[in-house]
Amino acid sequence: MEGTAAWVKVDTDGLEVGRVTTVVAAGRALCLTRTADGYGCLDNHCPHQGGPLGDGQLADGYLICPWHAYEYDPMTGTPPPGFKDAATAYPTELRADGLYVELPVQEDRVSLMDQMVDVLCDWGLDTVFGMVGHSNLGLADALRKAEEDGRITYVGIRHEGAAAFAASGFAKVAGKPAACLTIAGPGATNLLTGLWDAKVDRVPIVALTGQVKSQVLGPGTFQEVDLASAFSAVAEWSQTVHHPGNATELAALAMKHAIVQRDVAHLIFPDEVQELPGVDDPTPRPMPGRVASTEVAPPERELQQAVDLLTGAQKPVIICGNGARAYGEQILAFAERIDAPIITTFKAKGLVPDDHPLACGVLGRSGIPVASIHMGRSDCLLVLGASFSEHTGIATYVPTIQVDFDRMMLGKFHPVHVPLWGEIGRTLALLGEQVPPADRPDQRRSIETQWARWRGEKEARSVLTDGRGRMHPAHVFRVMSELMPEDAVIAVDVGNNTYSFGRYFETKRGQTVVMSGYLGSIGFGFPAGMGAWAATRGTGRKVVSLSGDGGFGQYLAEFTTAVRHSMPITHVLLNNSELGKISKEQVGALRPVWQTQLVNPDFAAYARLCGGHGFRVEHPDDVAPALEAALAVTDGPSLVEVITSARDV
Numbered sequence: 001m002e003g004t005a006a007w008v009k010v011d012t013d014g015l016e017v018g019r020v021t022t023v024v025a026a027g028r029a030l031c032l033t034r035t036a037d038g039y040g041c042l043d044n045h046c047p048h049q050g051g052p053l054g055d056g057q058l059a060d061g062y063l064i065c066p067w068h069a070y071e072y073d074p075m076t077g078t079p080p081p082g083f084k085d086a087a088t089a090y091p092t093e094l095r096a097d098g099l100y101v102e103l104p105v106q107e108d109r110v111s112l113m114d115q116m117v118d119v120l121c122d123w124g125l126d127t128v129f130g131m132v133g134h135s136n137l138g139l140a141d142a143l144r145k146a147e148e149d150g151r152i153t154y155v156g157i158r159h160e161g162a163a164a165f166a167a168s169g170f171a172k173v174a175g176k177p178a179a180c181l182t183i184a185g186p187g188a189t190n191l192l193t194g195l196w197d198a199k200v201d202r203v204p205i206v207a208l209t210g211q212v213k214s215q216v217l218g219p220g221t222f223q224e225v226d227l228a229s230a231f232s233a234v235a236e237w238s239q240t241v242h243h244p245g246n247a248t249e250l251a252a253l254a255m256k257h258a259i260v261q262r263d264v265a266h267l268i269f270p271d272e273v274q275e276l277p278g279v280d281d282p283t284p285r286p287m288p289g290r291v292a293s294t295e296v297a298p299p300e301r302e303l304q305q306a307v308d309l310l311t312g313a314q315k316p317v318i319i320c321g322n323g324a325r326a327y328g329e330q331i332l333a334f335a336e337r338i339d340a341p342i343i344t345t346f347k348a349k350g351l352v353p354d355d356h357p358l359a360c361g362v363l364g365r366s367g368i369p370v371a372s373i374h375m376g377r378s379d380c381l382l383v384l385g386a387s388f389s390e391h392t393g394i395a396t397y398v399p400t401i402q403v404d405f406d407r408m409m410l411g412k413f414h415p416v417h418v419p420l421w422g423e424i425g426r427t428l429a430l431l432g433e434q435v436p437p438a439d440r441p442d443q444r445r446s447i448e449t450q451w452a453r454w455r456g457e458k459e460a461r462s463v464l465t466d467g468r469g470r471m472h473p474a475h476v477f478r479v480m481s482e483l484m485p486e487d488a489v490i491a492v493d494v495g496n497n498t499y500s501f502g503r504y505f506e507t508k509r510g511q512t513v514v515m516s517g518y519l520g521s522i523g524f525g526f527p528a529g530m531g532a533w534a535a536t537r538g539t540g541r542k543v544v545s546l547s548g549d550g551g552f553g554q555y556l557a558e559f560t561t562a563v564r565h566s567m568p569i570t571h572v573l574l575n576n577s578e579l580g581k582i583s584k585e586q587v588g589a590l591r592p593v594w595q596t597q598l599v600n601p602d603f604a605a606y607a608r609l610c611g612g613h614g615f616r617v618e619h620p621d622d623v624a625p626a627l628e629a630a631l632a633v634t635d636g637p638s639l640v641e642v643i644t645s646a647r648d649v
Helices: 112-122 137-148 160-174 192-200 244-261 271-275 300-312 322-338 369-376 424-434 441-462 473-483 496-504 525-536 549-554 558-564 580-588 603-609 620-631
Strands: 002-010 019-025 028-035 038-043 057-059 062-064 092-095 098-106 127-130 153-156 178-182 205-211 237-240 264-270 316-320 342-344 359-362 380-384 400-404 418-421 489-492 512-514 543-548 570-575 613-617 638-643
Touching: 002 019, 019 057, 028 098, 038 092, 112 137, 112 244, 112 271, 127 160, 127 525, 137 153, 137 178, 137 205, 137 271, 153 525, 153 558, 160 178, 160 192, 160 205, 160 512, 160 525, 178 525, 192 205, 192 264, 205 244, 205 271, 237 244, 244 264, 264 271, 300 380, 300 400, 300 418, 300 424, 316 322, 316 369, 322 342, 322 380, 322 424, 342 369, 359 369, 359 441, 369 441, 400 424, 441 473, 441 496, 473 496, 473 570, 473 620, 489 496, 489 525, 496 543, 496 570, 496 580, 512 525, 525 543, 525 549, 525 558, 525 570, 543 549, 549 570, 570 603, 570 620, 603 613, 603 638, 613 620, 620 638
Parallel strands: 127 153, 127 178, 178 205, 205 264, 237 264, 316 342, 316 380, 342 359, 380 400, 400 418, 489 512, 489 543, 543 570, 570 638, 613 638
Antiparallel strands: 002 098, 019 028, 028 038, 057 062, 092 098
């Protein structure tokens, strides 16, 4: 709604006769012209299709729209004879101190997008990764206001795929949703890989995508993609905002679906909806009363079966999957009570520290013999929040108690002796009350013996080099194990570097490891590190990301994003000039090694060119000094490029 008019001074910026420019005044974009008759001012939006008149030109006495060559008098906005479209003109007045334009005073009113962002923030959204563009400008402006109010942190990225990976990494660390913002069409479809990563790893994420105007949706306009269909497989819930009446409820439902279902929620914003004013007296959409507690206890009968099985076991072993990550302290307490070894899946690496006397490390293809030996010798497995994936190889021949909050995961691939449906923390508390304490010194001695053997093997591998004299990754991870801060968050990528991390890096209490688990998407590491930074900002925790040269190359431009936002992330890059994991797979399949060699820049120099800190290491003795220097950087990102062999064993 517009009231009275007011004269507003505008900056002509030395506009010459015969030229056109765009200026912004009083919240409006204006097309400013200068002819021999003086200054003219029109609304910047062409009445035909909204083209930017300020990008046009003057010819034959008319202002020519740059999009479709519609013509308007630069002073009055009237078209040539025979045409009806007229541009809105505003009076101008040249005064002693500059040019003034008379503009209608606009009422300062909350927009519909402001109200939707309010609801998202009220439900706990405080971080958005994204890219502002032509089909999300209204929503982006509401996010801008929320950022100015200190309610969100907005991270502008270079590629939308990185936004989704960063949001997934954020959720894996924080346990709550972040959002990713894109335009319509290709911007939105670029999110899909990162959204799939979040979906299959069961973490909450909200996708906010612009869309072309509803009136042109269907026939095939520029950047038109049926986003509801494109996202139908990955999004647990997807809705288009059409009407003001239920818009804020859709914002609440998006957050609820993401949080409760631990999945992808998706909101689509057509262009015209983003320009709507807010509704009067919007209905409150509070989170309290709409999300129930997750502390669900298992059924009494199955609980008693589990108690009996654990009580009667001589060599019980606890296996923890990623679903148990939030319960590390409770798991340690219960393990110590019954004196049981603890094994983790690769996705759960770091859930228990490797220096704990009951810790056996990672099981499976990315794991170590300490874990597999003790699983094989056990007479009862207590499996917490694990999926029994082929990669991990949890034994099916040992009597098993499986605990999971997701009922579908219980006995998903084969029967288990006791499928226990309940929240892991609540279930462990009940088991701790009923399973008697035990003392198993033989188990602890066995763990100590197997660790000594494995550490000896690691040390032997750490001094190996390949035919080109490049160091073995085992040396890099031995040094990293020693130097990583005890509260570090470590985001890892995919490839031989990650397998080596699983085998050779030893975690400490308080460290958190995040990875692209079930999707296993190369390129995840550095964007996830940005998400981890956002999730831990203000806590003082150090964020370290890890990749090979192949993985970092996928999103290396995001290093400039980290520079821009002064993210003190340390990225460790194992450079073997090869997609080493693929080469290994080709050899294993008795095929020639083909198309896995890479041509790389000097990544350390690249980091410095971007405005960060870069360290290049070619000799084993230089790994520790470079890593120490990089970890000490606080004014932005640092990168340690280590030239390594392609071996991971």
